[in-house]
Amino acid sequence: MFYTVGEIAKKLNIPPSTLRYYDKEGLLPFVERSSGGIRMFSDKDFESLSVIECLKKAGMSIKDIRLFMEWCAQGDATISDRLSLFRRQREQVLSQIRQLEETLEILDYKEWYYETALQAGTCAIHENTDPQKIPKRFQNIQRRLHHPPSQDP
Amino acid sequence: MFYTVGEIAKKLNIPPSTLRYYDKEGLLPFVERSSGGIRMFSDKDFESLSVIECLKKAGMSIKDIRLFMEWCAQGDATISDRLSLFRRQREQVLSQIRQLEETLEILDYKEWYYETALQAGTCAIHENTDPQKIPKRFQNIQRRLHHPPSQDP
DNA sequence: ATACAACTTAAAGTCAGCTTTAAGTCAAGA
DNA sequence: TCTTGACTTAAAGCTGACTTTAAGTTGTAT
Numbered sequence: 001m002f003y004t005v006g007e008i009a010k011k012l013n014i015p016p017s018t019l020r021y022y023d024k025e026g027l028l029p030f031v032e033r034s035s036g037g038i039r040m041f042s043d044k045d046f047e048s049l050s051v052i053e054c055l056k057k058a059g060m061s062i063k064d065i066r067l068f069m070e071w072c073a074q075g076d077a078t079i080s081d082r083l084s085l086f087r088r089q090r091e092q093v094l095s096q097i098r099q100l101e102e103t104l105e106i107l108d109y110k111e112w113y114y115e116t117a118l119q120a121g122t123c124a125i126h127e128n129t130d131p132q133k134i135p136k137r138f139q140n141i142q143r144r145l146h147h148p149p150s151q152d153p
Numbered sequence: 154m155f156y157t158v159g160e161i162a163k164k165l166n167i168p169p170s171t172l173r174y175y176d177k178e179g180l181l182p183f184v185e186r187s188s189g190g191i192r193m194f195s196d197k198d199f200e201s202l203s204v205i206e207c208l209k210k211a212g213m214s215i216k217d218i219r220l221f222m223e224w225c226a227q228g229d230a231t232i233s234d235r236l237s238l239f240r241r242q243r244e245q246v247l248s249q250i251r252q253l254e255e256t257l258e259i260l261d262y263k264e265w266y267y268e269t270a271l272q273a274g275t276c277a278i279h280e281n282t283d284p285q286k287i288p289k290r291f292q293n294i295q296r297r298l299h300h301p302p303s304q305d306p
Numbered sequence: 307a308t309a310c311a312a313c314t315t316a317a318a319g320t321c322a323g324c325t326t327t328a329a330g331t332c333a334a335g336a
Numbered sequence: 337t338c339t340t341g342a343c344t345t346a347a348a349g350c351t352g353a354c355t356t357t358a359a360g361t362t363g364t365a366t
Contacts, residue, residue: 075276
C-alpha cells in the first residue's frame with residue numbers, strides 16, 4: 001500500500017510542504033517514486049518518519065538528522081554510531097527536562113508572588129518582607145532571583 | 154552600585170549585543186542612562202533580568218515578554234494579568250516536560266534496539282521478531298512507532 | 307479526450323532571534 | 337589634553353526551519 005505526499009501528510013498531521021522540504025534536505029532517502037516522479041510512501045516509512053519526529057522533538061537539527069539517516073542507509077557498519085547518537089540524545093533530553101523543572105520552580109514562586117499580591121491589592125506587600133514569612137519551598141528561589149550566581153573569582 | 158552593559162553581560166554570561174537587542178525590543182524599560190547616554194544597570198535589575206531569562210526558558214517569545222514588562226511598568230492594575238500569565242506558562246512548561254518524557258521513552262527503546270543489534274552484529278536481529286521477546290516496557294512504543302495514531306474517522 | 311485536483315521543482319519569501327558592521331561618542335588613566 | 341577601550345545607534349547580515357510562489361506534469365474521473 002502506497003501513499004502520496006498529501007495522504008501521508010494528512011496521516012502525520014503535518015504540511016506536505018514540510019515533507020518535501022525534508023526530502024530535499026536528505027532526510028527521506030527511503031521514499032520511492034512512481035515512473036512519473038510522484039513520491040510513494042509505504043507503510044514501513046511510518047516508522048522512519050516517527051523516528052525523525054522523535055529526533056526533532058529531542059532538539060536535533062535537520063543536518064544532524066540527515067547524518068543519522070545516512071548512517072541508516074549505510075547498514076550494519078554504523079550501528080555503534082547510531083547507538084551513541086541515541087545515548088547522547090537521551091542525555092540531552094534529560095538535561096532539557098532538568099532545565100524545565102528548574103524553570104517550573106521559578107514559575108511556581110512567581111505564581112505565589114502574584115497570588116499574594118492580588119489578595120493584598122498591591123505588589124508592595126513583597127517589599128521589605130521578613131524572609132521567614134516566605135514559604136520554605138520558595139526561599140532558595142527568591143534568594144537566587146535576587147543574587148544570581150556570580151561569574152567572577 | 155551600577156554596571157555598564159558589558160559588566161552585567163559578563164555577570165549573566167550573555168553577549169552585550171543580546172542585552173542591547175532586548176533593550177531595543179522594549180524588554181528593559183527599567184534601565185537608567187547616564188547623562189552621556191550610557192546604560193546603567195543596578196543590582197535590582199538582576200531580578201528583572203532573571204525573570205526574563207526564566208520566561209525565555211519557558212518558551213515565551215520576545216514579543217510576549219515585552220508585553221509582560223509593560224504590565225510590570227503599569228503597576229498594580231495588572232497584577233491579575235501577570236498572575237494568569239504565570240499560570241499559563243506553568244501549564245505550558247508542564248506539557249513541554251510531558252512531551253520530553255514521551256520522547257525519552259522512544260530514545261530508551263532505540264537505545265535498547267541498537268544495543269541488541271550491536272551485540273548481534275546486525276539490525277536484522279529485529280526483523281520478524283516475536284513481540285513477546287521485546288522487553289515489556291518497550292512493547293507499546295514499538296507498536297506505536299509501527300502504527301502511528303491514525304488521523305481519519 | 308479532457309478536465310482538474312494533486313503532484314513536481316527551483317527559487318524566493320518569511321520569521322524569530324540574534325550578531326555584525328560602521329560611524330561615531332563617552333569617560334577614565336597617563 | 338590625548339589616547340584608548342568600551343560605550344552608542346541604525347542598519348544590514350545571518351541561521352534554521354520552514355512556507356509560498358510560479359510554472360509545469362501526472363494521473364484519475366467523467
